[in-house]
Amino acid sequence: MVTSTFDLFKIGVGPSSSHTMGPMSAAATFVSRLADLEIIKQVTRLETQLFGSLALTGKGHATDRAILLGLSGQMPENIEPDAADMLVEQIRKSANIRLGGVQDISFDEKTDVIFDQRKRLDFHSNAMRFTAFKGEEALESRVYYSVGGGAILDENQIGANDRETGLWDVPHPFCSGADLLEIAETKGLCIADIMRNNERAAKNDGEISEAIRQIAGAMSHCIDRGIQSGGILPGGLGVKRRAPLIHARLMERQERALSDPLTILDWVNLWALAVNEENAAGGKVVTAPTNGAAGIIPSVLRFYERFSPKADVDGVEKFILTAAAIGSLFKENASISGAEVGCQGEVGVACSMAAAGLTAAWGGSPLQVENAAEIGMEHNLGLTCDPVAGLVQVPCIERNAVGAVKAIEAARLAVMGDGTHRVSLDEVIETMRKTGLDMSERYKETSQGGLAVNLVEC
Template sequence: VRGDEDEAAEAHAHPQPPYAFSSGDELLRLCREHGLEMFELVLANECAWASEAQVRARLLHIWQVMQACVERGFRQTGLLPGVLKVRRRAPRLYRQLTESGTVRPLDVMDWVNAYALAVNEENAAGGRVVTAPTNGAAGIVPAVLHYYRRFESGANDDGVIRFLLVAAAMGMLYKKNASISGAEMGCQGEVGVACSMAAAGLVAALQGTNEQIENAAEIGMEHNLGLTCDPVAGLVQIPCIERNAMGAVKAVNAARLAMRGDGSHKVSLDQVIATMRQTGADMSTIYKETSQGGLAVNVPEC
């Protein structure tokens, strides 16, 4: 027989979030019903386990680790470990951008590329990265966050917190309703998910509507559907490092497309997640992290 005290003790030991959701539609509905911005809802859920001050501090710590990773990636030179002898490119690109006497419109894209390359070159060398949502796709979220802080007027730590809370919510939806594993979904489950997370996070940081956030997340995945995972020599270098740069640029573009609209669109986030899951299930195993197909068999290892 369980009494009120037993139930109270269990509730204290296993707190429940006030706004539980398992789909994009549920998330949007809860936001509408309670008059909340998406980041506010996710923050309230996180506060079931920690105080708001603790949650904010931990999110900013994640951002600090991302910044430190990029800084290391810009400093380190030479070849990455492994038989491919891939040379780091982030330091040279960083030097070119900082030493250039002119500012061209597309330099912003070069900076996004540099941030992503720096992180994934660090990952390939065994450096410390933030798993977002995987190590192989770890460059996209920090690259887009760096873009936000460097190039968007009014960017601040509150925007970083909004970004990370919403990006995390998107990651939860993919993990619950599909997968974030390249071995199960191909690279659409890694770079595709990271692109979707970063696009949604950027819209949140820029104070877009909940509908625009959901739209950005959908765009970020829709145009990564079917992306294969075929690492040459089994190393997270080719095509993985460049692919993160491409995914980061795509995330910024997805966010901008969504921000230019009113949030209404034909394909929902839930539909694109279901499509990604089915595509991954249908994809041959040779294209899912086994290095038995694609670039992995057509590019010599040395």
């Protein structure tokens, strides 16, 4: 089982890949289904039911807004945030929605988008059901699951053998870190080359490089936008965007770097904060592998580009491809969904991916890359997801900065060794999976425990 680089890294909008991008895609997919069945013109009402984590934290994660946009035919990768705001305002003001840009129907958000906080569907906590009506008659109904990183499955795709579930024909299939290391040794390839060879099943080398360039460029632009954007983040917590002020201070005190080598980490913190503040504001980000952890890989990648003497385009490609290979292992053998395994599946996985990518870009061996990935996750095991007020702000934004620094530390530890270590990446992934199963539902993106409760009480 191998997930493509370009399924893990997707350009979309904040604040959440699973709670915003996934539901938007699911809503748009359902409307497209109505059109394919040639019944869209018969629809007079459309009801959306949200369950589990989507119901509990959907308001703070802008799931309701995403549903409106998706039903209107908008997709995360194509949307412009300002235009989206205007469309949502228009729908709410007129109490009317144009399904897929084709069929106008009355739309009462209070009754047509239902947050069922008492029910959780069995397969995944991020579940939603869309039902199209003609009068009182149900024309079509479908359940979709947002399984992390913006990916969705409908009720018929669960376990299906197709590209959407991560199964596709590649020259180097791998299911574990041990598989990766064996392929690397027997074929004489680095992990990035293994992943590139697999991507050739769908793209040529020029297309692969161009797609990576677009991903890296979108990450960089998000950092720059976040640095330039001030003000208060939406949602009611009153969280102030700090990136512009931190950037100004760093620019004013550039001579400090001569006496304080840790100033480099201030820049890493800045870049991670900038991305996740942009995400929290609903801006364009890259799932890496999720929106909640979107700041870690971009900040570590920029750290490589700015502070590595031999940084080049080839190193960037190695970074992204290697990170994707590691991300694939977590997605297929555990989870990248905070609603399923807590924040260890988001920030923890992103830290592991970034550590592996940086090690590869520095010229590390496959064994050192695997070691770095293992270190990155080992010290994020048990990380809970308890967003205050259901918003992707506290503790999420700062957690990305800490995760980025931890990834750099993991890479440095790995390259100082020869790649041999006591705990394998596969053992850590399995431990992460089991820890997620043992974790209370209160700490799986429900805002029913931890900081989400105690901050209010204090």
